[in-house]
Amino acid sequence: MDNVIAFVFYLVLFLNAYLLFVMVTGRRGKPIEVALFAVISMTLSFWLDNYFIVLDPFYVLFFSYFTKKNLPMSYHVFYGFYVYTMLDLSSRIIAFIILPTLLNVSVDTINQTPFLLILSYALVLPYHLLIKQVLHLNYHSILQVNGYQQTDAHLYRALNISMVVFYFVVQGTGFWQHNLNGLSEYTLHFRNGIIFVYVIIFFYNVYHLNQHAIKLLNQKMAREQEQHYQHLANYNTYLESIFEEVRSFKDETNASLEQLGTSIQSGNIKKVESSYNNLFAHSKNPFKHSRYDMDRLINLEVPTIKSFLAAKLFEAQKEGLTVSVEVPELINAIPMKLLDFVILISIFCDNAIEAARQSKDKSINVAFFKDNGNLHFYIENSSLEEKVQINQLYKEGFSTKGQNRGIGLSNAAKILEDYPFCSLATKSHYYTFSQELILAWPSK
Structure with a gap:
């Protein structure tokens, strides 16, 4: 029974990471790649959890890399640590605040009850969808700006650095607590304070990054619209010039035809021949130019x-x-x-x-x-x-x-x-x- 519970728990963790990765990147990966991701991440997590070692962001990072190797490594770091940080903070909010409030139970009870612990992770994706709606997150816009607006790379770099630091601080203190001499009560409070503060910092930075990306894309669309109007004006000018040339050609042709008619009426064969040659024999089609x-x-x-x-x-x-x-x-x-x-x-x-x-x-x-x-x-x-x-x-x-x-x-x-x-x-x-x-x- 314990093995079944463990399997369900790690399966939920894998599905959370994979589905959030798909939401963020729009990439699903090949079935064989997803299967390997599931087997490797679930197996290593099951074994390393005994030593309180968490490598979740690296599982996602390597999955991102092997499914699209031509991207810069900073992109894979962003995807791996963003997915991990979002899942970690969301699960903590659910387990420490939402479930204790709704079920009137303590945090220790949730951590010691397999069903409640699995439930706290199973609710991560619905909670994320709620946050996504509240903050109006648009991952497509963020990825577009990240891909085409190189001047704003510092925004992603700052978020990457903060997520990596958060991971090593939280997981480092967790490893220290369970494998070394433990942590003092003061240090535990300090660690929890860091997590609480980083929740605010992280979601603010994500919201700011999202708003910045949307703003840049709107500016880009406005420039494209302005260029569209300019292109229309140029095209209209081109059509007007063509119309003017056609009108001029028509007037010149009418004048030449009138001259030919006058020559015919005069009965002078040389004048008729001269007018005809001027009109047709040596004329070039003025509309053969590529313009x-x-x-x-x-x-x-x-x-x-x-x-x-x-x-x-x-x-x-x-x-x-x-x-x-x-x-x-x-x-x-x-x-x-x-x-x-x-x-x-x-x-x-x-x-x-x-x-x-x-x-x-x-x-x-x-x-x-x-x-x-x-x-x-x-x-x-x-x-x-x-x-x-x-x-x-x-x-x-x-x-x-x-x-x-x-x-x-x-x-x-x-x-x-x-x-x-x-x-x-x-x-x-x-x-x-x-x-x-x-x-x-x-x-x-």
């Missing part, structure tokens, strides 16, 4: 994407690049958050413009089309190198402009993690570099 390819964006009926893409292609033309655009079918919806899609095509376009500018051919080709119910965004550019080393482009912090400069494809890969139904194909051969983003609808 008129932008009218093909008319089939793109998502205003934000249309204006943003037009602005990027205008930028490419101003750089002296040859631009080709194809949108053969109507596209009125994107199976992805618009902000994420804009960030992706911004990364692709900026990299394509930068690479094409340095190349010999200086060309960019863009296509946005449907195939088998999926959307395909394809961008191709000429490159200076015959073949680019693609595996380098996806490394954290890598850029063709140098270490931690420019925009690397690792950021694109981070965004696509939230869209398992989308894929990205990157190719490079014979002085050509291409990216094809395939977007499938989630229901498919």
Whole structure:
């Protein structure tokens, strides 16, 4: 019976850690990885608890690392110690305050009653969901800022340091108490005081970090909205210039036709031949310039994407690049958050413009089309190198402009993690570099 109780207890601890990890990171891991996480953490906890050694944050840290090795180690430290600290503090609040108040029992009774002890840990996730609602925690926002806003790394570093210090203080004093000469009553009160104070500090820091992340993302969305309006204005200016050129061409053509008609009426064959040659024989189509390819964006009926893409292609033309655009079918919806899609095509376009500018051919080709119910965004550019080393482009912090400069494809890969139904194909051969983003609808 004791073994069954122990198994249930450690199973609850594992489920708490794993489910909170999923809530925070959005990563579930492969079944074999989860199974190994469960077996190793439960077995070691069962054995090490006899010596009052707690390694819970390291179980989560290693699970995070082995399920996604390309992340910086500071991320894994944050995930491991955040999950541990949140679970530890929540279980203490439940066991020391909530259950004694509701059941009218002492803390010693809870610690000595297996059912109540397991219950105190089983209530951790419901309690966390309540805290999450009260503090309006948005882990997605926190992770986005942690991934893309490097200037605010000190916020995460400070929280990491405080959680690591808390772990070693609490677990160190616990080990000392049970394995060495014990702790004086004064030291025990001091330890409990540290825990009480850190509860306030921890939840305040988490709330502050969450609010800061939401604020930064709102600012980013506001900037994107402002850029959207600017792109619309640029696109409208482009349409007005095209309309003016068409009107001018129409007026010139009408004048030439009138001149041809006058020549025909005069009966002078030489004048007729001269007027005809001036009008048709030596004239060039003024609308063959690549700048008129932008009218093909008319089939793109998502205003934000249309204006943003037009602005990027205008930028490419101003750089002296040859631009080709194809949108053969109507596209009125994107199976992805618009902000994420804009960030992706911004990364692709900026990299394509930068690479094409340095190349010999200086060309960019863009296509946005449907195939088998999926959307395909394809961008191709000429490159200076015959073949680019693609595996380098996806490394954290890598850029063709140098270490931690420019925009690397690792950021694109981070965004696509939230869209398992989308894929990205990157190719490079014979002085050509291409990216094809395939977007499938989630229901498919």
